[in-house]
Amino acid sequence: MGWTEAIGEAVQYIEDHITDELTAGMIAEQVHLSSFYFQKGFSLLCGLTVMEYIRKRRLALAGSELVSSDAKVLDVALKYGYDSPDSFSKAFARFHGTTPAMARKDGTTLKSFAPLKIKLSLEGGYLMDYRIVQKDSFTVLGVSKTFSYENAKAEIPKFWNEFFAAGNGKYVCGMYGVNHDKDMAGDRFEYLIADNYNPAADVPEGFVTKVIPAFTWAVFPCKGAMPTALQDTNRRIFSEWLPACKDYEIAAGYCIELYGDPSEYPGGVQDENYSCEMWIPVKKKQ
Numbered sequence: 001m002g003w004t005e006a007i008g009e010a011v012q013y014i015e016d017h018i019t020d021e022l023t024a025g026m027i028a029e030q031v032h033l034s035s036f037y038f039q040k041g042f043s044l045l046c047g048l049t050v051m052e053y054i055r056k057r058r059l060a061l062a063g064s065e066l067v068s069s070d071a072k073v074l075d076v077a078l079k080y081g082y083d084s085p086d087s088f089s090k091a092f093a094r095f096h097g098t099t100p101a102m103a104r105k106d107g108t109t110l111k112s113f114a115p116l117k118i119k120l121s122l123e124g125g126y127l128m129d130y131r132i133v134q135k136d137s138f139t140v141l142g143v144s145k146t147f148s149y150e151n152a153k154a155e156i157p158k159f160w161n162e163f164f165a166a167g168n169g170k171y172v173c174g175m176y177g178v179n180h181d182k183d184m185a186g187d188r189f190e191y192l193i194a195d196n197y198n199p200a201a202d203v204p205e206g207f208v209t210k211v212i213p214a215f216t217w218a219v220f221p222c223k224g225a226m227p228t229a230l231q232d233t234n235r236r237i238f239s240e241w242l243p244a245c246k247d248y249e250i251a252a253g254y255c256i257e258l259y260g261d262p263s264e265y266p267g268g269v270q271d272e273n274y275s276c277e278m279w280i281p282v283k284k285k286q
Contacts, residue, residue, distance in 0.1 A: 011117075049149055055095075062092065097109075132217070139196075146189070146190055175258065177194075180210075180253060192210060221276075254281050
């Protein structure tokens with residue numbers, strides 16, 4: 001099964017089980033992808049996380065059901081995965097802009113959210129520079145925090161701001177952004193803001209060391225203002241390069257951002273020529 005077809009099957013599985021308990025790991029297992037690869041690929045291809053998509057589909061269906069039936073609000077809430085009318089009402093209001101009770105009044109506008117349709121289109125012919133390198137294990141020093149795939153896109157930039165606001169830049173300049181999903185099967189992953197570790201130096205309070213194992217790495221150059229250029233490169237890796245690559249596949253749950261020195265660019269990390277790299281561990285396909 002191709003990568004795009006797998007995402008399409010995942011969308012159909014979600015639709016067929018929309019009122020059942022669903023997790024990203026369960027869905028990934030159904031389409032024979034690692035949870036790591038599935039969640040990252042789904043988000044980059046579809047523009048929202050797996051659980052965000054499920055939540056929006058459920059709230060759209062709940063709104064339609066309230067309008068078209070006499071079902072009790074509590075019953076609808078329970079059907080679509082909410083354990084109380086209060087939590088359901090808050091989520092419903094955030095999505096639809098009105099309460100479940102108001103939804104039944106004439107003239108109330110509700111939002112729709114149709115199922116995703118994954119279409120195969122004639123693409124390719126694109127250029128994406130990369131190189132394959134062998135690298136021995138190495139150790140980094142940094143500050144670590146755990147994120148959910150659900151909110152990582154918004155929360156990681158905040159983590160960087162908090163890191164430097166706390167004065168941590170005097171210990172670590174932020175050479176690396178290290179993403180690590182150890183089991184490649186859950187909904188959360190570790191992220192470190194890090195530099196190369198100097199064994200002769202003390203480890204500052206609140207910092208950790210981490211050994212990055214030896215791997216074969218696919219290295220992708222990235223040029224442009226952060227974080228947009230990096231996010232676009234990340235999207236292309238998972239939506240274009242990996243699905244089309246005949247020789248390599250993901251080897252482990254790492255993704256390393258290697259940043260250039262902002263002081264070398266007039267606009268710092270916002271400079272249109274700012275350069276960094278994305279490192280993805282790969283292995284030969286069997």
